[in-house]
Amino acid sequence: MTRKVPINVRVNGTKYERMVEPRRLLSDFLREDLGLTGTHMGCEHGVCGACTILLDGDSIRSCLCLAIQADNAELTTVEGLGDIEALNPLQQKFREHHALQCGFCTSGMLMTVTDMLSKNTSLTDEEIREGLSGNLCRCTGYQHIVDAVRDAAKQAGDVSS
């Protein structure tokens, strides 16, 4: 056990100060130290996309970031989008289009799409598929996810214009 060092983060608007080992992955920090288990761990080497979160507004793989690197950062996880009584618009579209089956990849999908839509809401299907290509889903065949994202993008575009 190496010495632990203090880090400060704000996650979904709440401030946390915790002691971490330098080798603590951000994904483990969120799940095990903060109890935010909505972020899922699939491959733990940056291939599957399940652990995608937002760091200072940009999507990142939380398994490819040390907790200590996120010191003083603003993080958003799937728990920050909406909750079971009040889904956010993107989550609502996933529900309407049956864009999930087992749900393992869903939190990563939602965070990836949140980043995509924050930068551009006029996406072609090809751009949507390209944007989702770093997130693996073994259930849906992706079609319903693409449908949900297309619809969510249209709604976000309508609202902002």
Added chain:
Amino acid sequence: MKPPIFDYVKVSTVEEATAILADSSKEAVVIAGGQSLLPMLNFRLAAPEILVDISGIEALKSLIERDNVVTIGAMTRHVDLGSSPIIARHFPVITKAVTHIAHLAIRNRGTIGGSLCHADPAAELPMMALLLNAELMVAGGKGPRTIAAKDFFQSALETDIQEGELLVSVSLPLLPPNTGWGFEEVSRKSGDFALAAVSAILVVNDGEISEARIAVAGVDETPRRMNGAEAMLRGKMLDDDHLTAVCETIQSEINPETDLQASSNYRRHLIGVLTARVLKDAFAGAGGIFE
């Protein structure tokens, strides 16, 4: 799949970083965006004693154009390279190449310095450095020095960076007028490492190629310039027969490996097909007329 134990130091100046890197009593490794290093730590393929985090060095995040040279700080992220108007204006081939680097979440953290120093033979930016005759500025060690891209990549995951040295920036000389470019890559799925990638720069004056550069990735121990093929193009027009001869020359000069992803022969085949496309694009972009 958890990293081994290490100490961690976040530095705010180049001097602080090189001082730690020069201390040979502990094995120190630089972490920039960490998008190659973290998987290696998670797999325990790397086990440094100290990680030196250079993400807090603001001086490494600039991207400037001055005196016909674009200088890119080592901590410039892929996403910033891909959206830079300076890069899009002078080096659209880089803008295109960046779209092939992994996925948005990786491009949001990965850096040009990290990619070059990791030196994966199938990565895009090392190939770009070779294609664009980059000069790499290094601090620390026996004093600051400049390394030409052609001397930088020594073998797979090995560079000319010496103990105590830190890559600080990459300089790209601007291209002449009448320049065209091409970039093609094949990977098993979007964002994966290249099975084969080819990029080219052609300068065309009076219908003739006055300068030719071709770089390949994924098909040898390092990214490579294809000097023999480049010499065949200089002073020539581009027609079908000549294009075929150039592609065959390149296919004979590379040494692709067979692995689980693709056979050596398939990679060699891809390089031929992609080279033909890339050279046609570059020739047309430079105003040449393909016969």
